[in-house]
Amino acid sequence: MNEFVTPQDGYDLIGDVHGCGATLATLLETLGYHLIDGVYRHPTRKVIFLGDIIDRGPRIRLAVQLASRMVDAGEALIVMGNHEYNALAYCRRARQHKGEEHRDFLRPHTSRHNRIIRETLEQYQHHPDEWDEALRWFMRMPLCLDLPPLAPGKSGLRVVHACWDESLVRAFLERYPDGRIDEDFLHDSIDSNSFAWRVLERLTRGASLRLPEGIEIHSGDGFTRRSFRTHFWAREPRTYGDVVFQPDNLPGELESRWLSDDELSNLPYYGPEQPPLFLGHYWCEGLPALPAPNIACLDYSAVKFGRLVAYRFSGEATLDAENFVWVPVPREPSRRPLPEELPVDALASRGPSHDEPAE
Template structure:
């Protein structure tokens, strides 16, 4: 198929989470080279799947690389839950709402954004400008026969969202609405950037690999007729005991979305997969392979195919030295 702007295809890149030096290396491996402070390819463009920030050692570098590419027309991007978190964490509630911040400043939430704040601490104007740029990032993208969303493509929800926001970009009213669990904005932001979470039975917890205690598990959306927890779980942390055999209740089934095999190719991030990149379905690729946990920063080279090909994954392992606190940037973009 012919692509918009006459390019050959797109290189979709999963959750970077502040691994900026590895992002630069992956772009070079994909054939992008820096000119005028911007990574460019003569025949291709990048699509970032969100979650540029938090946790990693070179967050400002990761944001700068991606933002410059997007603003120069060399790349596109969709919003991840970590960009959404940053927006709500830094906004005060409106008068009379009964809260102080849209995202509560709990120890858990503080910990998630701590590394980002530390790396922008001496650059407050840059951080405010970065937050303003996050507001320009769409929640989803459909282009040249592919679809991109950070966590879950829910067609009925997306149709309602686009009727209200045709450019797929949220506004301040949406952000303030999104903290009310009974609101449409909450449902849309939760589903598209965080996916579906199934609550665990009362008293059951998962000690997650990222150091958090979780009382839900992440569920995928491509099982045609799921019956058990094991049919839909999509995360590296195993369920305790024999919970994978537990039957999904009618209420739990009603929470799930479904993306069928005849739908266009879809790319997501978010689910911190592990191991060698593989396709969970013939028309779905997850590109989050736990880069910030010494995993892989993964791309998929898409050339218009409807059935995806696992041989088209490209990745770089994130070395442990990537985790060291960066001295003045090793990659000069100026």
Template sequence: MEGYDLIGDVHGCGATLGALLEKLGYHQRGGVYRHPRRKAIFLGDLIDRGPRIRLAVSIARRMVEEGEAHIVMGNHEYNALAYCHRAPRQGGREWLRDHSPRHNRIIKETLDQYRDHPTEWDEALAWFMDIPLYLDFDAFRVVHACWDQELIDALERECPGGIIDEPFLRQSVESDTLAYRVLDRLTRGVHIPLPQGVEIHSGDGFTRHSFRAHFWAREPRTWGDVIFQPDNLPDDLEERELAANERARLPHYGLDQPPLFIGHYWCEGIPALPTANIACLDYSAVKFGRLVAYRWSGERRLDANHFVWVRVPQEEAARPRPWEIDFD
């Protein structure tokens, strides 16, 4: 083993994932992408939005089941589990995740692409339940959105290995439970509410009433010190002072901690490191950005030269095809 190749949010760009793996030196043998000296780690959010969701899930699942890769759960896998699990009858709701217009829109592409493959979808959901929420290799760590050591320790006591069970999933939709706090923080990160009446109209068509904040600023003072998303804050809100309760919500991942790999945050442009020991690998692939990997080979201090990526072209004719794997 030379090291690991950590791959950011795929979001259904299955053919692009095949192209990235080929670029990294993985080749398909027996229906599985393999590398003679390395393994892959997927940072979650395989599903939703993109054109080849089934292909993305099949590539990752086969690699994981064959021992060629690891994976952590993203908020979209968690959303799918909650969306497709019926709520307890005494709970007053039909599904753990409401089938609201917003939630229906998010998962629409996934359900459409699996509509004629119901058994395959059931198998994918069962596999999602086996995906851990975090990985700690001692020398480096992996989580989809936010490493919160206190919550990870609490999760480990409830669900060894960070793999949730159905009771934990059911509890996760109740805001006063540990399960809710764990799933919300590890897969969605820290959100800071916007003032009453203020909205962000994002490029993906959703209206948001909070912004995504990062967790590595040593002594943050303003909202601008911690915002971590493509959308700017309206007016002069980046200069707004962090309130004491907002600062208290932010865990801190210091430079003395092992390298940490995250996805989730819709970065744009050329991949860069926010700190010397943190790499975000979500570069908006499904919005015709980049599907990004980081080639980790044991270094304690990360190096931006270790990023590898494939651009996702907008022109349909120029998009890579899944020429080597036919899962149908």
């Protein structure tokens, strides 16, 4: 394992890969990275992955291999996504405490949870050691990064999978200065009254609001939701519509519904004077755009035939949509761009195919 050395020119931030391993290799090549000794490298830049490398896509093992080798070689950093956290909790046996309800795993194996991790477990089915190694790698992923400027006059940057909640981040980093959780933290996180739960929920899943009694959203991913995802960069939000941030529209009149004082007090806020912040998690669609001058979300639904998106950051305090770089994932397999440097047998390593093989 090589030590991470800060890059000369800047960081290329890459959004949620979700098992689109071939598309990831293509994006890295598009960004000028070359495969050297089995690792994609750039002479003057480094990658930061925004988490959610696994689940859903057809080449999850390839995606994990590409990303973890870059991190181990000191060519990339990564933050944990909610899918990596889910996988850890799904695979970790619960500790039994007297008087508590019996629980086999930290994350119960319900049909919904089974479905979310299904492709990952299937593709690793005949590679149990590799899966154990992947889980150990997930444990080493920090939840957030707060990186200093690369040179005088440049801006630093912050990275988190879903939500930068300043007070929670500070409280967490005080106890876990390298941003990494440990076994006790993972086990504590199943209790929704614990600090660990609040940190993991907010940083990797973001803030959300419960819908009023009797109202549900039928989401594009086939799930029924009783809450909606909110963003955290509206200066003085008044209505649900001011903070909603997910592809599903709010039903009916809810867009104009007033936020209660309780709801407002629970919403974090990231102001325009803060350093640039990079997020994944929220499925965006269409051409990449900046939700705020200092915030970029890089999840453009690659695994749903969208785009795998990067942002080339070179220390600018005000972000510029010109710095987005992406690889499209067309529905038709023959039109999907393929990497040139990756050996063909690496591309053949896909698991059993599923309903939506996105690459």
